Amino acid sequence: MKRALEPTDASTMRRHQSTLVAEIAIAFPVTIVLWLGVYYFLPPLGGMDDLPARFVLALKCCCIAILFCFRTGIEAVAHERLRSPAIDPLSGYETRRLTMNLRYLQNTLEQLILFVPGLFALAF
Numbered sequence: 001m002k003r004a005l006e007p008t009d010a011s012t013m014r015r016h017q018s019t020l021v022a023e024i025a026i027a028f029p030v031t032i033v034l035w036l037g038v039y040y041f042l043p044p045l046g047g048m049d050d051l052p053a054r055f056v057l058a059l060k061c062c063c064i065a066i067l068f069c070f071r072t073g074i075e076a077v078a079h080e081r082l083r084s085p086a087i088d089p090l091s092g093y094e095t096r097r098l099t100m101n102l103r104y105l106q107n108t109l110e111q112l113i114l115f116v117p118g119l120f121a122l123a124f
Contacts, residue, residue, distance in 0.1 A: 051124070058123040062116050069112070073105040 047053050080086065080101060085093040094102075 054123040055120065058119045061119060065115065066112065069108045070105070073101055073108060076101040077105065 045057070048057065077098065080095065080098045081089070084095060084098070085091055086095070086098055
C-alpha cells in the first residue's frame with residue numbers, strides 16, 4: 001500500500017518540480033538559438049546528392065550517438081557492479097545509483113529505437 005506524502009516530501013517534490021521547470025525554461029530558448037544557428041550558418045555537406053553517401057553519414061551519426069550515450073552508461077553500471085555484491089546480477093542487490101544507471105540505459109535504448117530508423121528515413 002502506498003503511503004501518503006508527508007509535508008516535507010510534498011514540499012521537496014514541489015521544489016524539484018519548480019527547479020525542473022526553470023531549467024526547461026532556460027534550455028528551451030538556448031536550444032532554439034542553437035538549432036537556428038546550425039540551420040542558417042552551417043554550410044551544406046558536400047557529396048550528399050547520392051543516396052549511399054547520405055546513408056553512410058546517417059550510419060556514422062548513429063555510431064557516434066551510440067558510442068557516447070551507451071559507453072558512459074555501460075561504464076557506470078560496470079563500475080558499480082565491480083565495487084559491490086551486484087557483480088552477480090541475479091543476487092537482487094541494487095544500489096540507488098545502480099538502479100538509476102540501469103534506467104538511464106533502458107531509456108537510452110528506447111530512444112535509440114526511434115532515433116535510428118528516423119535518421120535513416122531522413123537520409124532517404
